[in-house]
Amino acid sequence: MLVEIGHFALVLALLAALAQGTIPLVGASARSRPLMDLAQSAALLQFALVALAFAVFMQAHIGSDFSVRNVFENSNTAKPMLYKVTGVWGSHEGSMMLWVLMLTLFGGLVAALGRSLPATLRARTLAIQGLLGFGTLAFIIGTSNPFDRLIPPPIDGRDLNPLLQDPGLAFHPPFLYFGYVGFSITYSFAIAALIEGRIGAQWARWVRPWALTAWCGLTIGIAMGSWWAYYVLGWGGWWYWDPVENASFMPWLLGTALLHSAAVAEKRETLQRWTVLLAILTFGMSLIGTFLVRSGVLTSVHSFAVDPTRGVFILALIALVIGGGLLLYALRAPSLETGNPFAPVSREGALVLNNLLLCAGMATVFLGTFYPLFAEVWSGVKLSVGPQFFDATFVPILAPAIVAMVIGPVLAWRRGNLRGALRRLAPAGLGALLVPAVVLVLNPVAPPAALAGIALAIWAMLGVLTDLADRSGLGKMRLGGVWRRFCHLPRGIWGYAIAHFGVGVLIAGIVVSTAWRSERIETVRAGDTLEIAGRTLRFVGVTEADVANYHTQQAQIAVERPDRAPITLYPERRWYPVARSQTTNTAIATNGFGDLYLALGDPDGQGGWVLRAYYNPLVPWIWFGAILAALGGVVSLTDRRGRLRSLAGRTSPAVAPAGSADN
Amino acid sequence: MIRRLLVAAAIMVAIAGPAVYAVEPSERLTDPALEARARTLSQELRCLVCQNQSIDESNADLAHDLRILLRQRLVAGDTDQQVLDYLAARYGVFVLLDPPFLPTTYLLWLTPPLLVLAAGGVLMLRSRRRRPERVLSALTEEERARAATLLSERG
Numbered sequence: 001m002l003v004e005i006g007h008f009a010l011v012l013a014l015l016a017a018l019a020q021g022t023i024p025l026v027g028a029s030a031r032s033r034p035l036m037d038l039a040q041s042a043a044l045l046q047f048a049l050v051a052l053a054f055a056v057f058m059q060a061h062i063g064s065d066f067s068v069r070n071v072f073e074n075s076n077t078a079k080p081m082l083y084k085v086t087g088v089w090g091s092h093e094g095s096m097m098l099w100v101l102m103l104t105l106f107g108g109l110v111a112a113l114g115r116s117l118p119a120t121l122r123a124r125t126l127a128i129q130g131l132l133g134f135g136t137l138a139f140i141i142g143t144s145n146p147f148d149r150l151i152p153p154p155i156d157g158r159d160l161n162p163l164l165q166d167p168g169l170a171f172h173p174p175f176l177y178f179g180y181v182g183f184s185i186t187y188s189f190a191i192a193a194l195i196e197g198r199i200g201a202q203w204a205r206w207v208r209p210w211a212l213t214a215w216c217g218l219t220i221g222i223a224m225g226s227w228w229a230y231y232v233l234g235w236g237g238w239w240y241w242d243p244v245e246n247a248s249f250m251p252w253l254l255g256t257a258l259l260h261s262a263a264v265a266e267k268r269e270t271l272q273r274w275t276v277l278l279a280i281l282t283f284g285m286s287l288i289g290t291f292l293v294r295s296g297v298l299t300s301v302h303s304f305a306v307d308p309t310r311g312v313f314i315l316a317l318i319a320l321v322i323g324g325g326l327l328l329y330a331l332r333a334p335s336l337e338t339g340n341p342f343a344p345v346s347r348e349g350a351l352v353l354n355n356l357l358l359c360a361g362m363a364t365v366f367l368g369t370f371y372p373l374f375a376e377v378w379s380g381v382k383l384s385v386g387p388q389f390f391d392a393t394f395v396p397i398l399a400p401a402i403v404a405m406v407i408g409p410v411l412a413w414r415r416g417n418l419r420g421a422l423r424r425l426a427p428a429g430l431g432a433l434l435v436p437a438v439v440l441v442l443n444p445v446a447p448p449a450a451l452a453g454i455a456l457a458i459w460a461m462l463g464v465l466t467d468l469a470d471r472s473g474l475g476k477m478r479l480g481g482v483w484r485r486f487c488h489l490p491r492g493i494w495g496y497a498i499a500h501f502g503v504g505v506l507i508a509g510i511v512v513s514t515a516w517r518s519e520r521i522e523t524v525r526a527g528d529t530l531e532i533a534g535r536t537l538r539f540v541g542v543t544e545a546d547v548a549n550y551h552t553q554q555a556q557i558a559v560e561r562p563d564r565a566p567i568t569l570y571p572e573r574r575w576y577p578v579a580r581s582q583t584t585n586t587a588i589a590t591n592g593f594g595d596l597y598l599a600l601g602d603p604d605g606q607g608g609w610v611l612r613a614y615y616n617p618l619v620p621w622i623w624f625g626a627i628l629a630a631l632g633g634v635v636s637l638t639d640r641r642g643r644l645r646s647l648a649g650r651t652s653p654a655v656a657p658a659g660s661a662d663n
Numbered sequence: 664m665i666r667r668l669l670v671a672a673a674i675m676v677a678i679a680g681p682a683v684y685a686v687e688p689s690e691r692l693t694d695p696a697l698e699a700r701a702r703t704l705s706q707e708l709r710c711l712v713c714q715n716q717s718i719d720e721s722n723a724d725l726a727h728d729l730r731i732l733l734r735q736r737l738v739a740g741d742t743d744q745q746v747l748d749y750l751a752a753r754y755g756v757f758v759l760l761d762p763p764f765l766p767t768t769y770l771l772w773l774t775p776p777l778l779v780l781a782a783g784g785v786l787m788l789r790s791r792r793r794r795p796e797r798v799l800s801a802l803t804e805e806e807r808a809r810a811a812t813l814l815s816e817r818g
Binding site for chain 1: 687688689707709715716717720722755756757758759760761762767768770771772774775778779781782785786789790807810811814815
């Protein structure tokens with residue numbers, strides 16, 4: 001009965017979406033207030049109905065209602081409760097439900113918070129959001145109904161893919177989808193602006209916080225996914241240039257370009273058309289990302305839900321969303337006003353340069369991801385595009401973007417002085433030369449690419465610090481005054497500084513962990529020892545046990561270091577009998593500067609076990625960097641110069657910057 | 664910060680070493696130079712039955728067989744390129760993760776540099792089309808410097 005209520009709610013939501021997607025558009029062109037105002041109530045209603053359906057679906061999973069096909073296929077009574085909840089989005093149907101929940105949530109937020117928006121812009125934005133909701137809901141109800149029944153209901157379910165029964169995966173999809181779907185709002189705003197035929201100052205003020213919000217979610221989502229792959233897949237890698245990873249990386253690259261160009265559009269009233277185009281393409285990439293994962297067109301370690309027939313529907317949706325958006329852009333953009341002019345060497349100019357490099361990088365990732373598919377279609381040749389291609393093409397394109405990322409913020413708006421900017425950044429430049437030199441002296445066999453990477457990381461980190469010192473007036477006034485200015489820097493500046501510093505930390509993590517990783521793979525017996533990275537690993541033995549829905553073989557390994565307290569690590573292998581699948585559960589000891597990473601391999605049948613031990617220096621910095629980048633985005637969102645206020649459409653109490661209270 | 668990085672650099676150096684071992688202990692070659700080449704090569708070869716993994720990462724049986732096969736070729740005296748060619752001849756280009764530069768991949772390899780050139784072209788056009796001098800009234804050098812400082816302070 002409950003399940004049917006959920007099903008009905010989904011169908012009603014489809015109708016609400018249809019109303020939301022059509023009537024306000026008519027209202028906006030006829031200037032009819034009641035028709036336009038329907039958008040808000042429809043958006044809120046649509047969200048409420050989808051939330052109800054989602055809650056029912058979750059209840060079916062929690063209560064192990066195996067008369068629902070999806071629960072039968074993805075759950076089991078013995079599965080731990082956490083994974084009964086998170087298993088809701090572990091399947092195709094469930095992840096589509098999560099997607100549409102986010103989509104309607106964003107629509108509901110615009111409806112609830114958007115009172116200060118011009119009425120026609122709000123009505124049109126919500127209408128586009130409603131049409132997106134209609135498309136997704138039609139897809140769910142038509143091809144992937146989560147409420148399909150099984151008569152008679154089976155006794156027990158087939159269990160969820162054990163790789164997905166993991167705390168990292170539990171929260172990876174919600175963040176990722178928050179990001180993907182968050183860009184639906186910037187898309188809707190862009191299309192609404194094209195329909196209106198004008199891009200006002202209000203428009204840019206609205207687009208930037210939404211782009212930033214979605215971007216933060218996507219950043220965290222990708223970082224979590226990479227962390228999950230790092231500790232679950234058992235060979236210590238964290239990025240594989242896998243199609244599904246690329247699928248989330250492409251909207252991230254464009255989203256990064258979008259949020260910067262939206263910042264320019266907001267502050268300088270220029271680059272508006274470019275911002276609109278980026279908004280369309282970013283959401284397009286989000287959809288293509290979904291298509292990649294959900295259709296199984298491209299093989300990948302992640303495609304646990306593969307169904308080509310659904311791909312046709314999504315493909316049509318993508319064609320409509322991107323094609324329609326671009327067509328409208330082509331028709332309307334020429335008539336939109338051009339923005340304020342600026343010199344090539346200026347902060348705007350640097351942002352344009354970085355936007356172009358980010359887009360070129362995105363196009364390269366796109367090419368590498370889809371090329372095998374194209375090649376097979378037109379020449380019949382099956383070929384592979386592996387990490388080597390991306391390392392050889394993407395990295396050289398993005399490296400200059402990192403160099404420019406440091407210089408841009410130091411340049412003035414409109415017309416900058418490159419020589420002056422470089423003089424101000426001299427300390428960072430000095431550090432970027434010195435540190436790799438020191439590394440080279442200490443380790444003469446260091447690969448040149450790693451040295452260049454270190455230089456880039458130092459440049460990014462010191463560049464931000466130099467700029468902060470400069471903005472605080474260091475060297476121009478007494479230290480007390482510098483400190484006061486430092487504490488009163490606007491949050492927007494702090495946001496940029498934290499995020500850009502995070503990029504430096506991220507690069508340092510990538511470069512150092514790739515170049516200086518060490519590994520030992522040996523067959524060990526109880527009592528054997530193994531040396532790695534100055535540590536002695538003593539293999540104590542393996543114990544076996546049955547836990548919840550799996551059987552475990554758990555190794556005990558004592559890690560000893562001179563002058564340190566010994567620690568014990570427990571890497572294990574799990575066998576999930578219902579899903580008939582084996583997983584490796586790694587054990588990782590981290591000190592923030594490096595990870596000791598242990599994975600238990602196969603037994604040799606004579607009391608020996610293969611043990612894989614890795615020491616990955618600075619690898620945690622990859623995730624620290626990503627977290628800093630997202631944190632920078634959040635700090636920037638709280639800038640009291642009115643960002644949140646414009647987001648909420650009302651005056652929010654001004655939040656004093658942290659630390660200003662003491663001064 | 665610099666001190667920290669130096670510490671980190673010291674750590675890196677401490678752990679840096681030529682420690683390269685086979686993916687399965689039983690597969691390892693005794694000659695470390697040959698084994699190092701085998702590891703590099705195995706990262707460039709696709710595990711054909713897996714989803715997007717190199718044979719270096721995969722624990723599938725086929726990956727194991729391929730790792731042994733490539734080591735046999737190396738021991739027999741093949742160069743790296745000969746090993747790759749041998750495997751590509753047996754299993755198709757699909758086995759090569761690093762796509763070779765062939766007529767079918769010209770587009771793949773040439774597009775990225777062309778994209779960068781296109782980006783550069785766009786920048787050139789922009790800077791030619793939009794000279795702010797036309798819009799800005801002439802400022803003295805002093806005024807310009809002052810304005811720049813004020814603008815950069817505003818962030």
